[in-house]
Amino acid sequence: MTERKPRKDAARNRAAVLAAADALFVRCERPDDVTMADVAAAAGVGKGTLFRAFGDRTGLIKALYEARLEPIEEAVTAGPPPLGPGAPPPQRVLAVLDALLCFKLDNRRLALALESTGGDSPYGAAHYGRWHTLLRTMLEQVPGLADGDFAAHALLAAVRADLVEHLAGPQDVPRERMRAQLADFTGRVLGAAPAGT
Amino acid sequence: MTERKPRKDAARNRAAVLAAADALFVRCERPDDVTMADVAAAAGVGKGTLFRAFGDRTGLIKALYEARLEPIEEAVTAGPPPLGPGAPPPQRVLAVLDALLCFKLDNRRLALALESTGGDSPYGAAHYGRWHTLLRTMLEQVPGLADGDFAAHALLAAVRADLVEHLAGPQDVPRERMRAQLADFTGRVLGAAPAGT
DNA sequence: AACGATACGGACCGACGGTCCGCTTTGCAA
DNA sequence: TTGCAAAGCGGACCGTCGGTCCGTATCGTT
Known part of the structure; x- marks a missing residue:
């Protein structure tokens, strides 16, 4: 139109x-x-x-960011499990967060630019809403998790650009180590009780 | 001197x-x-x-922030449990994060100003290091937690000023609900298996 | 009282995001 | 091919903000 x-x-x-x-x-x-x-x-x-x-500046950064992010969103919405639909929620949550972490590691400066665009917070951006909704939906299928909404926010906060930058840069934490740390942390949130059903 | x-x-x-x-x-x-x-x-x-x-601007904001934060740091380093020393690590982690969340709720704009001070990330500020060290130390005493360092970062990320602002403002999540959500989330990280010893 | 040290304050500066408008390019149509 | 209106271009220009500078006023000490 x-x-x-x-x-x-x-x-x-x-x-x-x-x-x-x-x-x-x-x-x-x-x-x-x-x-x-x-x-x-x-x-x-x-x-x-x-x-x-x-x-404006924000618009440019957003456009860049979305362009870079597109392949990953594609993989999440239509790709094969565990990233794509069909995987059991816990595995998929792990996979999504790992993908997000890798993305931020590969696009550190850009992600930093987007999230530190003074004025409006990262939470206003459209893609944040998408990730959050996706995670929340999956988390709500995890038994025993009282509040998927907050947990989704908190898990996304664990891969925020400046934290990733801080760890990867000054702290010099190697990529694989960070991925393992994140996976461990996420695993605990998903249900530290290894037993089950 | x-x-x-x-x-x-x-x-x-x-x-x-x-x-x-x-x-x-x-x-x-x-x-x-x-x-x-x-x-x-x-x-x-x-x-x-x-x-x-x-x-400079950052200096002013830091000075303000530290001044406001002082009572809480005092309570943590020298006050009575569960915030002060002496409480068993899990409870104290809960208490510290709750105190931090309340602080950010009570000082939303200021915390936001500090963390969104364009240029240097929040991770450069002295007080961040203090909280992180404290949390890491306690987390390392929690059995089964592989990496206290990352977990400390991730838990602190869950109370970041702009997330708190996003939830308290636009989303209009009431204070007590947020506290409960955070406590639940933290509890899971600390060991979702509620039974045990 | 007098005098050096310390601090004051607002004019000034450079940088940056964003706007404006006269000029050029494009692409359609005769 | 030529003509022409609409779409787009680009860089001079503007307002604002963080930060500096330096002549002047205040402090506190002898």
């Missing part, structure tokens, strides 16, 4: 901006020494173009 | 700034519509004074 196909140059510029921003975020130390002017310059584009295409 | 007693007006101004900033942070919607100029004006002081006393 309200769909209007963009002009060719607009599409090209949008892509150029995304690519440039991506590269800049990878190379930067802290996310906010990538300025909008930097991105525009690196993309060979005026600032006006950049802001028209993405609205 | 490097201690020099401050001049009387300096001390008075410092106090005025702290009080003014405190009031402004309580009344504000988002932490960054309290500007340094606002604080200076509200305190009846020039910007120069403000920056000389606290270094």
